[in-house]
Amino acid sequence: MNNSYVADTMALVLRLERRRLSQKVKAIFEEAENDNAGIFIPAIVLAEIGYLSERRRIETNLTGVKFYCSDHKLINVEPITELIIEKSFQIDDIPELHDRIIAGTAYSMEMQLLTNDPIISASKYISVVW
Helix, strand or coil: CCEEEEEEEEHHHHHHCCCCCCCHHHHHHHHHHHCCCCCEEEHHHHHHHHHHCCCCCCCCCHHHHHHHHHHHCCEEECCCHHHHHHHHHCCCCCCHHHCEEEEEHHHHHCEEEECHHHHHHHCCCCCCCC
16 A cells, blocks of 8 residues: 555554644544555554553553554554564664654655654654654
8 A cells, every 4th residue: 555654652642632633644544544544553652652651641542542443444553573673773863762663663664654753753764744
């Protein structure tokens, strides 16, 4: 599918909590929810959501993500693979490990990343949509 994307933690959280997204990213989520685009959620995003939810920093939780993915057949969790780890460590301009793995997922899949993170957005390895 040509119009597939990788979503970072905040893009997914903002969508699930119906908080403000850019018009572009909101439209991409709507396309995916209507089976007209694909969104891959890096497995590390689930870990971040579990952590943030546990600490009550977000309303979204793992159960909500699970239901969201099961309701939309083109929104899927992408497992961390050896290739993703290899690509992640080729990215030398994103210092934080979780962000690097998220970016590495997009890099390995040759897809744009839905993120508003300024450090990831500045990476020479990743194409970002926001």
